[in-house]
Amino acid sequence: MATRDSVFNPDLVLAHKLPETRYTYNERDVAIYALGVGACGQDAVDSDELKYVYHQNGQEFVQVLPTFASLLSLGSLTKGLGLPGFKYDPSLLLHGQQYIEVYRPLPSKASLVNKVTLAGLQDKGKAAILEIETRSYEQGSEELLCMNRTTVFLRGAGGFSNSSQPFSYKNYPSNQGIAVKIPQTQPSAVCEERTQPSQALLYRLSGDYNPLHSDPEVAKLAGFPRPILHGLCTLGFAIKAIIKCVCKGDPTAVKTISGRFLMTVFPGETLITEMWLQGLRVIYQTKVKERNKVVLSGYVNIHGLSSSL
Numbered sequence: 001m002a003t004r005d006s007v008f009n010p011d012l013v014l015a016h017k018l019p020e021t022r023y024t025y026n027e028r029d030v031a032i033y034a035l036g037v038g039a040c041g042q043d044a045v046d047s048d049e050l051k052y053v054y055h056q057n058g059q060e061f062v063q064v065l066p067t068f069a070s071l072l073s074l075g076s077l078t079k080g081l082g083l084p085g086f087k088y089d090p091s092l093l094l095h096g097q098q099y100i101e102v103y104r105p106l107p108s109k110a111s112l113v114n115k116v117t118l119a120g121l122q123d124k125g126k127a128a129i130l131e132i133e134t135r136s137y138e139q140g141s142e143e144l145l146c147m148n149r150t151t152v153f154l155r156g157a158g159g160f161s162n163s164s165q166p167f168s169y170k171n172y173p174s175n176q177g178i179a180v181k182i183p184q185t186q187p188s189a190v191c192e193e194r195t196q197p198s199q200a201l202l203y204r205l206s207g208d209y210n211p212l213h214s215d216p217e218v219a220k221l222a223g224f225p226r227p228i229l230h231g232l233c234t235l236g237f238a239i240k241a242i243i244k245c246v247c248k249g250d251p252t253a254v255k256t257i258s259g260r261f262l263m264t265v266f267p268g269e270t271l272i273t274e275m276w277l278q279g280l281r282v283i284y285q286t287k288v289k290e291r292n293k294v295v296l297s298g299y300v301n302i303h304g305l306s307s308s309l
């Protein structure tokens with residue numbers, strides 16, 4: 001149910017126009033992001049990952065992981081949305097899902113304009129679910145570079161519906177949903193990677209400074225024994241593993257990424273990503289090895305298959 005700190009007026013929220021935002025990045029940002037999602041974290045000369053942080057083999061630009069696109073939505077989100085009729089306790093916010101479409105390989109530096117809209121709002125009783133869509137264009141271009149749909153799970157902010165039918169609004173096709181059925185067969189590939197105890201402290205330098213990931217007191221107030229890992233950091237590890245195991249290391253092979261955060265991850269834990277290839281779709285789930293818990297699942301659509309799987 002809605003707490004005293006959360007007041008929702010869905011009509012006001014849906015009528016609100018969100019402002020455009022700008023985002024400029026360069027190769028340094030791209031490399032810091034790659035380090036934040038574990039590139040070369042186990043091996044400083046990893047031949048699959050050095051290209052994300054260094055001009056490997058004389059390459060002209062560092063290569064950009066497709067999940068770098070997820071940072072473009074943060075500008076509008078982390079500063080708070082300022083929606084009228086929308087008040088919640090930010091310490092109880094969790095990242096629920098991320099959906100990304102990449103239309104062209106991301107350049108290693110760019111100035112972008114982000115068009116931001118509200119894509120969904122649902123009353124789940126104990127929580128409210130808010131979905132924000134960000135469409136990113138290179139400055140001066142009409143051509144879309146990528147699209148992000150960020151779902152936030154606002155604990156304690158549900159129960160705002162006026163009728164017996166829980167309020168539910170979505171403005172996107174149902175085939176862009178995130179839910180996946182994990183096959184009961186052996187995975188096509190498995191990748192294991194340990195996160196560092198300092199992983200969230202490194203990842204936050206890419207722009208998500210939510211203290212839930214760095215401040216032990218804030219984490220306790222939110223109900224966690226210690227700071228938790230950013231959901232987008234876990235997603236970055238998982239998609240990097242899929243690029244390595246299925247896409248033969250080619251980050252431009254990725255078209256669409258979806259992921260639902262099922263359980264929190266603590267920095268220092270080991271992530272095991274299992275992948276099942278189904279045509280040009282990779283179904284995946286990521287588990288924390290130490291607790292044997294599934295923390296993330298979703299799918300990745302790829303352009304083509306250069307894999308020998």
Ligand SMILES: CCCCCCC[C@@H](O)CC(=O)SCCNC(=O)CCNC(=O)[C@H](O)C(C)(C)COP(=O)(O)OP(=O)(O)OC[C@H]1O[C@@H](n2cnc3c(N)ncnc32)[C@H](O)[C@@H]1OP(=O)(O)O
Nearest residue numbers: 077078094095096097124153210229230231261262263264
């Ligand atoms: C504005 C600023 C934005 C800034 C964005 C960036 C913020 C970041 O800094 C914050 C983070 O990165 S937080 C870290 C990453 N996220 C997490 O760790 C969350 C992990 N997931 C959970 O804990 C639970 O799944 C939990 C708690 C999410 C849900 O578990 P339960 O409470 O047990 O829910 P359940 O009873 O199973 O389901 C209730 C209804 O909610 C839907 N649902 C469940 N999990 C969802 C999820 N992850 N995303 C979206 N919807 C979700 C269920 O489908 C269910 O709906 P219905 O009843 O209609 O089926």
